[in-house]
Amino acid sequence: MSQKDDISNNGELNVMNKKIIDRGVIQVFGKKKTAVAVAHIKNGSGMIRVNGRPLTLIxxxxxxxxxxxxxxxxxxxxxxxxxxxxxVKGGGKVSQIYAIRQAISRGIVAYLHKHADENAKRSVYKLLASYDKSLLISDPRRCEPKKFGGPGPRARYQKSYR
Known part of the structure; x- marks a missing residue:
């Protein structure tokens, strides 16, 4: 199956029309700063819940x-x-949102890797990465800790000579 066959004219994927064999649950995670979202993916009817609530009520x-x-x-x-x-646990509201969207994206790619062919997974991965790289790859930036001799990690207190 080529990439053109995977994506129809209206942009929707055709890979999910294949017969899918249930092989258990897939677990993936998304991270942003200290927020961690763990997603459990299995065959079903398209239901997505975050901490027991529907995705539309976030x-x-x-x-x-x-x-x-x-x-x-x-x-x-x-x-x-x-x-x-x-x-999802940890972090603030915005960090949790970004962790959730990363977990959803990674979950779809992992599901296609396990249940569909490699071309379908690659086309979805490239499509998501071309839109926003942070959908699939964690941001390594972290808050730098405060050091002595100043109010923050880099700033220093004003020096007086008299």
Whole structure:
């Protein structure tokens, strides 16, 4: 199957129309700063829950679109036959949102790697990476700890000579 066969005219993926054999649960995670989202993916009806609540009820509402980005990019067919249960801990609201969207993206790619062919996985990976690299790859930046002799990690207290 070529990349052109994987993506239809309206942008939705055709790889999920194949017969899928249940081989257990796939576990992936997404990280942003100290927030960690763990996603459990298995065959199902397209249900995505975050900490027991539907994905559409995520707060704050202004960041809800960020969690839905992988679904908009790939189309509804990409997740129509899988269920995701995501549990997220740590960090703040924004970091949790970014961890959730990374877990969703990685989960779809891992599911295709296990249940579909390699070309389908590669095309989805390239599509997500071309949109936003942080959908698949963790951001290594962390907060630098404070040091002595100043108010922060780099700034120093003012020096007086008299």
């Amino acid at each position: 707060e704050p509402a202004c960041l809800r679109m960020k969690t839905l980005e992988p679904l908009y990019i790939l189309g509804s067919a990409a997740v129509s036959k899988i269920n995701m249960k995501i549990s």
